[in-house]
Amino acid sequence: MQPVATTFFFYFLAGLSIVSGIAVILRKNPVHSALALIVTLLAQAGLYLMLYAPFVAGVQIILYAGGIMVLFLFVIMLVNIERSQKEEQFNKQWFAGLLAALALGGLFVFVYVKGPALFQKQTLPIPEQSNTQQIGVMLYGNYMFAFEIASLLLLVAIIGAVVMAKKRI
Amino acid sequence: MSGLKQRYGSGIREASTYLGQNYLVVDSSIIADVLRIFEDEYDFDYCVDITAVHYPKREKQFDVIWILYSFEHNQRVRVKTMIADGDTVPSAVSIWPAANWLEREVYDMFGIRFEGHPDLKRILLPDDWKGHPLRKDYGIIQQDQDWVKANLGIESAQ
Amino acid sequence: MLNYITSYLSSSVTPGQAGNIFWATVYILLVFVGLSLAVISMNWLERKALAHMQVRLGPMRVGPHGLLQPIADALKLLLKEDIIPDGADKLIFWLSPFLVVTTVFTVFIVVPFGPTHAVTDMNIGILFMLGVSSLTVLGIVMAGWASNSHYPLIGSLRSSAQMVSYEIAMGLAVISAVLMTSLHGVGLYGVSASGSGTGTLSMIEIVRAQLEQQTWFVFKFFPLGLIAFVIFAIAMVAESNRAPFDLPEAESELTAGFHTEYSGFRWSLFFLAEYSGMLAVSSIAVTLWLGGWLRPFPNWLSGSTWDLIFSLFPGATFLFLTVVTFLGVRKMPKHPYFRLETFGLAGLGACLGLVALILFIPAVRDRVQDIYWFSIKVAVFMYLYIWYRGTFPRYRFDQLMKVGWKVLLPIGIGVLILTAIAGIVL
């Protein structure tokens, strides 16, 4: 299928993710921040779709927007919003943070300007139909070990969380 | 009964039966002990009811009545004491937890205070209501005008 | 232009795949209208069926047998005062019903009513459906939180916990069905040129796989397919917040759960979303396990005679409805008060008869029977939903979690592993 209005959707989604990303850090109400983060994640899922990576986009929606963010909201609802709204928005590290952000931004600009020289420009032949299958083959073939390590790490995190939540198990 | 009478003598004013029901009139000073003895020694383990009657013409205006029941003997007894307005009665909550709400209701309706009650406050009427309706000097259409005005926003609830 | 419109009619793919925007729009509108109609009729049907289970009549006043009741309800809801609580978070309160409705309706983009009767076919179809429908919980959580009240808050906490945990059992069941698509024919990893018959996430291809393998997945690797299907069928009830898993809106505990503070139009959006959600998950179940649009027994009762007989079913159904309606017309009281209703009912019967006649036309018949079989299967699920509601008490929250995590999840994993083993060994 031929994509429609590619440029428009790219700038739309990119802009959306940036604006909502900024909203995440600027909103005082944590629930609003979380919702803005969801918008960011959804916009990114749209970008993945434009990159012919539908599987990644689907996983992005189902895991991040539908799963993790729901848990985020779940936790945020339990905390005292009154208290967090009175707290200061930025602490004293904001300057260091700004520096880091600027450095990263500079790197991006550098890559964008010098990019064509550094990276060879080529279009990879990505078969949209078998994209999902290829991810599967990669994960369970070439990167089997890394994949298993990652899942083990998650298991450790789960156990840690359970131990933290319950004193007596 | 006779055991009680021996122990307290004049404290037991009257112990008799009317229409097949036993009752006991006890001096208010020993009521706590009497109730405790009924529970401990005579197995009256179930406090059926606590209530009061108002006799405005008497010197001791109130009758406070405990109706007790023993599962073991299948018997009821009414223990009664007389107190004046403003006197307190020892609470029976520590003997029978059931007494909790019953005493609150007596307090609500008659204004009799129970000493040692964990949370003596009104139960059926609003907390800031004035007056105790089951006293004989409380008219049947009487109401707490201020409360009605403040809470319902109307002149009269009648 | 006309050519552009007509050229699609002969194609054998969905308008989305064909890149035909006109027909895609038409399909979207059709799905939207059809869905709304389905929700409305479901509303009437639920009230009637539930009423008859409970020895009462249900709506009887508005129209014959309360047929117009849903319309009256909708009017009432639209005219009702729209209340936004004073302490509510206005923006989120306003946004959440729309979010819920939008996500639920988006899901229907990939629902295959027939080999070409879907708005589009994605190669991540099932993932897309699960993903987007998992966003509805966000709307519910937002609604509960934004209401700024205790009951909605508890309702939304419950619903988020419930949906997240049942999604896992649901996903496992789905994976075992997806696995079945690849366990036939070439290649263990399912890498194949055509993509059909081997591992796929596309809704249409999953149904095609069932056609090629000559079996509905519910019967495949018996009883593995059946168990996976049952897991899904239980989890989907929990996902759509229906009895006996309707804890987020448990009337007796939380008054109305997350939508306690909603009224009028906004409330009706939640209502619409709930019923569309039920339809959505039912269509997933039908697609994955019950052969989607395939007619019954394509393997045993094959041949052109059987094809003809089965293709007459849609028309026959409407003919049956027509007959029932006209019997109802004859039974209407003769009192002049009922004259209008009698005429109305007769009119409805005439319309149904007309539809039946149209459905008997060969060209229409062939195009429509897929949709018919799909809808019938979904309707069975809808009836099950009503039936559950009529018979089951409500689970308690900890028991609900126990069922999800300690029963469905282990069984789901077991079925997944066994399916994989069965696929290699058999």
Place this chain on the structure above:
Amino acid sequence: MSNSVKTEEKTTSATPGTPPHHQPKDPSSYLSHLELGERDQTYLDTDELILNMGPQHPATHGVLRVILKLDGEKVLGTECIIGYLHRGVEKIAENRTYTMFNPYVDRMDYVAAVSNGLGYCEAVEKLLNVEAPPRAKYIRVILTELNRLASHQLWLGTHALDIGAITPLFYTFRDREEILKIFEKYCGARLTTHAFRIGGCQYETYDGFEQDVVKFLDFFTPKIDEYEGLLTTNRIWVDRTKGVGKISAEDCIALGVTGPVLRASGVKWDLRKAQPYAAYPDFEFQIPTGTNGDTYDRYLVRMQEMRQSVRILRQAIGRIPEGPIMAKVPKVMKPPVGEIYHSIEAPKGELGYFIVSDGSTQPYRVRVRPPSFINLQALDVMVRGQLVADVIAVIGTLDIVLGEVDR
């Protein structure tokens, strides 16, 4: 867990319609005296949530208001706020004659109005030292047992509805209708029947009364099986009720809990047997008891009680004696000075009347010992440490009627 719901004042003070100077009380203040249950031990910093349930709530059976202190969904403590339906029945009694007060008692436990009337009439009869004739006693037993069935049916329907099973409600109401029809035929009223008079019954049974009751019993016996078929072995029902709202026999007695709740805890005590009244000594029936004292046992006990009521009714209807239905009672009743306490086994527990007479036509004091009121006291004990959903189940299983709690 708490204040994501911003502040209590903000939500409540802006309610339209209340006078501006009226500040509703903060619900948490009601709980200040309670020794609360223990919270789950965690490393997380969580708060309690205070949930105000009622007085307008679909499952509090009227205008009961329960304030719950929750840790998540676990109940740490409860406080019942009652009195929203207080009509001062006891005060009214002091200003009416004995006869005039009779219809008022029907309005207390309005789903078992006949039982209320029976208790009051018998108490006054005792005070007057008269006895109702045997035929009247039999009619009283029949109507009271029918009323017990009706009350238990209403309990079953609403209790099941609270737990989420909506269908039994309609089944029980369908069958309760038949009982109400018999009441209507007998005395013209369906709910607040005022069926009995002091000294006997006002009305002779209508023609075909016996047949109607027998017909009802034949119709009703299979219906009990139908209810049980829907619930008794229903997996979810058992899960929801077993082990929920447990109360031991000792606690029951200490808290004065009576009726099916007490019997479900294993105490075989029924006033119909323990201190028989009316014509109950003539009948054979059993007292069903439970063992665990949980909601499921209370359910089973009440179901068994329905069967026993049917048994009593079958015995009673077969041998109603002939004779007068009214004892000789003076037109103007002036009981001698004295006091009486008389109690009967109402569907909900021990219903007692304590009447003080000063020799005039009006009672000097009437005290009602309402079973619902005292049973409700056990709510806190029964729900501590359980979940919000269990509170609903326990309120349902206590079978309270707010008209009787508040009087």
